[in-house]
Amino acid sequence: MKEKEHIIEVTNLVKKFGSFIANDHLNFSVDKGEIFGFLGANGAGKTTAIKILSGLSKPSSGKAIVAGYDVAKYPNKVKRNIGYMSQHFSLYNDMTVKENFRFYGGIYGLSRKSIKEKTNYYLEKLKMQEFEHMLLKQIPLGWKQKLAFSVANMHDPEIVFLDEPTGGVDPITRRQFWELIYESADNGTTVFVTTHYMDEAEYCERVSIMDEGKIEAIGTPHELKEQYSVNSMNEVFINIAR
Amino acid sequence: MSVSVNIQNVTKTFGEITALNDISLQISAGELYGFIGPDGSGKTTLFRILTSLLLPTSGSVMIGDLDIVKDYKKIRKITGYMPGRFSLYGDLTVQENLNFYASIFNTSVKENYDLIKDIYSHIEPFKNRKAGALSGGMKQKLALSCALIHKPSILLLDEPTTGVDAVSRQEFWELLKKMQQKDITILVSTPYMDEASLCDRVALMQNGNLLAVSKPEQIINQFNGKLYTVQTNNMHTLVRDLEKIKAFSMVYRFGENVHVTDTMSSGNFKSELQHALNESGHQDVLIKEIDPVIEDCFLALMDKDQIR
Numbered sequence: 001m002k003e004k005e006h007i008i009e010v011t012n013l014v015k016k017f018g019s020f021i022a023n024d025h026l027n028f029s030v031d032k033g034e035i036f037g038f039l040g041a042n043g044a045g046k047t048t049a050i051k052i053l054s055g056l057s058k059p060s061s062g063k064a065i066v067a068g069y070d071v072a073k074y075p076n077k078v079k080r081n082i083g084y085m086s087q088h089f090s091l092y093n094d095m096t097v098k099e100n101f102r103f104y105g106g107i108y109g110l111s112r113k114s115i116k117e118k119t120n121y122y123l124e125k126l127k128m129q130e131f132e133h134m135l136l137k138q139i140p141l142g143w144k145q146k147l148a149f150s151v152a153n154m155h156d157p158e159i160v161f162l163d164e165p166t167g168g169v170d171p172i173t174r175r176q177f178w179e180l181i182y183e184s185a186d187n188g189t190t191v192f193v194t195t196h197y198m199d200e201a202e203y204c205e206r207v208s209i210m211d212e213g214k215i216e217a218i219g220t221p222h223e224l225k226e227q228y229s230v231n232s233m234n235e236v237f238i239n240i241a242r
Numbered sequence: 243m244s245v246s247v248n249i250q251n252v253t254k255t256f257g258e259i260t261a262l263n264d265i266s267l268q269i270s271a272g273e274l275y276g277f278i279g280p281d282g283s284g285k286t287t288l289f290r291i292l293t294s295l296l297l298p299t300s301g302s303v304m305i306g307d308l309d310i311v312k313d314y315k316k317i318r319k320i321t322g323y324m325p326g327r328f329s330l331y332g333d334l335t336v337q338e339n340l341n342f343y344a345s346i347f348n349t350s351v352k353e354n355y356d357l358i359k360d361i362y363s364h365i366e367p368f369k370n371r372k373a374g375a376l377s378g379g380m381k382q383k384l385a386l387s388c389a390l391i392h393k394p395s396i397l398l399l400d401e402p403t404t405g406v407d408a409v410s411r412q413e414f415w416e417l418l419k420k421m422q423q424k425d426i427t428i429l430v431s432t433p434y435m436d437e438a439s440l441c442d443r444v445a446l447m448q449n450g451n452l453l454a455v456s457k458p459e460q461i462i463n464q465f466n467g468k469l470y471t472v473q474t475n476n477m478h479t480l481v482r483d484l485e486k487i488k489a490f491s492m493v494y495r496f497g498e499n500v501h502v503t504d505t506m507s508s509g510n511f512k513s514e515l516q517h518a519l520n521e522s523g524h525q526d527v528l529i530k531e532i533d534p535v536i537e538d539c540f541l542a543l544m545d546k547d548q549i550r
Contacts, residue, residue: 041407043377087405141281168404168433170280170448171537172544175481175495182478196407197434202497221498232497234408241409 004031007159007190008053012062015048022048024213025062030206032158035181035191037201040210041241046194047163049210053192054161055079067158080108083152086163090148093137097128100136101151108155115154122150142173149180153189160184162193166200178203198234207233209240216240244271244427245306245320245395247292252301254287261287263450265301269429269443274422276441277431278540283447285431286326289400292429293323305396319347322394322426324385326401332374336365336384339373340391347392357424358387361417379410386417397421399430403437415440435537446540453543458536465534465542467505470512471496474524483522494541501538 008030015023022045030036040046051057053066055075064071067081091100098119105115123129126146131139139147145165152160162181166174178200185191193204201207201221208218217224217240224236247269254262262284269275277285290296292303294314303310308317330339340362344351355362365383368376373384382402389397399418403411415437422428430441438444439458446453446461454461474480480500484493492503504511512529519527 041377041409042379042405044407164405168281168401170283170433170544171435171541172494173280178495179481182481186478196405196411198408199497203495237408238412241407 006030006065007032007034007067008036008192009065010053010063013049013052013059013064014061015045015052015057016060021213023052023059026215028208028215028218030159030190030192032190033185033188035185035193035203035205037204037207038192038194038210039201039207039237040194044210044241045213046210050161050163050192050194053078054082054084080155081158083155083157083160084163085145085148085152085160085165087145087165087167091136091144091151094135096133096135097123097139097147098132100147101154104151105154110155118154122147122154126150142169142177145169146173146177146180149177153184157189159190159192162191164194164196166195166197174200198232198237201233201237209237211241243395244425246271246304247396247427247429248304249288249292250302250304252288252291252298252303254284254291254296255299260450262291262298265450265452267445267452267455269427271306271427272422272425274418274428274430274440274442276438276444277429277447278433278435278438278444279431279447280433282449284450285447286400287450288447289323289398289429289431293321293398294318319392320395322389322392322397324389324397324399324402326404328381328385330373330381330385330388333372335370335372336376337369339384340387343388344391349392351391354391354393357393358390360420361390362387364413378406379413382406382410382414383417386414390421394426396427396429399428401431401433403432403434411437435540436535438536438540446543448544461539462534462536465539467503468511469532469534469538470502470504470515471499471530471532472502472515472519473499473526473528474519475526476524480524483519483524486522487518492542492545494538496537501532503538503542 006029010026010028013023013026026049038046052059052071053064055071055078058072066078069077071078095103101119102115105118123132128143136144149165166177181191195201204221206220208215221233225231228236228239230236249265249267252262252265265288279285287296291298291310294310294317297311305317310317334342340351361383365380368380376384403414418428441458443457445455481493481495484500484502494501515529516527
């Protein structure tokens with residue numbers, strides 16, 4: 001069998017802030033088209049690692065290749081090939097839905113025509129056409145997050161990084177959000193996602209669990225549950241992080 | 243001394259938006275009461291009214307024998323409130339924050355140390371660290387310590403565990419259970435359904451309405467229909483495919499399975515489902531009837547509300 005192509009390849013990645021080691025020799029890879037769950041306790045070093053993988057921060061030592069580019073050498077090429085959304089900052093509250101699409105499409109250099117097509121495509125898909133001219137701040141959180149995911153996918157990136165995309169979102173919308181993730185993965189996009197909902201950890205094809213700057217476990221949810229002889233990812237997580 | 247809460251026909255509107263729609267609710271003294279609902283369901287608005295930070299548009303609230311409007315000054319003295327957003331001083335150290343809150347309420351850390359000992363001991367090793375530099379879980383513990391430092395009769399916690407990891411979440415609930423032993427009425431809101439089962443009673447909120455008020459086990463007993471868990475060789479498309487088969491109205495992903503509800507409780511549901519899935523190309527189909535958990539029940543209630 002041909003080995004799967006790695007879209008993310010991390011080797012001995014270290015990030016220090018003064019004497020504090022935020023990422024301590026991380027080694028892992030993510031396959032193309034995979035849904036990869038990047039789990040860990042608050043303060044375990046997830047956000048630091050995501051910042052490095054998305055070209056926003058440089059590793060202290062070690063190497064990370066993302067979408068074919070070394071993040072330390074070609075951070076801007078990395079940025080062009082990825083999409084990013086987070087719970088805290090994704091879209092502009094004082095712009096309308098349409099303006100947000102236009103703004104992000106413009107940043108990624110899409111043509112006017114293409115921006116228009118994509119905007120219509122996503123609004124139709126989310127059944128949100130009537131929200132087109134509404135300000136973002138008037139829209140409930142769950143819908144906003146679905147929009148933010150669409151905007152992050154607008155330039156057809158090879159990978160999307162989702163940093164706690166469903167925090168505080170209701171259980172129905174959370175599940176609708178995951179249907180978007182599956183659809184996107186089925187179309188070949190790699191999804192790199194963090195979450196504190198352990199049922200969502202089970203939705204991932206593979207997960208890693210970080211604790212105090214190190215990756216303590218990595219595998220399919222099924223493998224990890226067997227390894228720790230427990231029935232849920234919640235128990236796996238508590239075993240590792242407590 | 244813990245106090246009861248009596249909410250009568252409370253409505254709150256902001257311009258054209260109705261944030262709370264005729265809410266009536268009684269909470270007993272000493273109860274651990276959960277408000278479960280998504281962002282925008284009205285939980286925070288209700289908490290702000292209960293803490294006298296907002297006035298209701300209509301309706302009344304009594305905290306013990308104090309009226310939320312007339313006696314607001316007295317209410318503030320007996321209330322501990324932890325807002326959803328971290329609202330301590332990031333530039334003060336852990337210890338400075340705690341001292342500050344104690345002195346606002348004319349008390350000292352020493353006087354009520356017993357009450358916060360279990361919580362504060364987790365962060366005491368970092369007492370000289372600035373609050374802004376704490377991790378999420380530690381921030382929550384500091385905020386809880388500050389909310390408790392004046393020995394309140396009622397404690398309101400607005401989404402204390404949102405964005406907090408599973409381990410810290412579990413610890414936080416263990417601490418709440420301990421607090422309850424100290425004779426404090428605790429109201430807590432959360433978007434996590436699994437936390438509902440840890441409360442004495444819960445109110446499920448959506449769009450400013452109360453969908454259900456009950457003990458967690460009663461909510462589970464009231465589940466309508468039969469629940470099945472489904473696994474196939476293609477979990478990616480399973481939900482989409484099941485939704486295409488119109489007869490199965492309620493389909494939700496649930497960890498490594500998909501849950502399907504047979505609202506008609508018909509006899510041959512399982513074989514029909516098996517057949518339909520094979521038709522749409524799924525193999526290794528595994529269907530099992532299971533008991534619902536509280537999240538299944540909430541999904542059903544919310545689903546019903548959305549259709550209405």
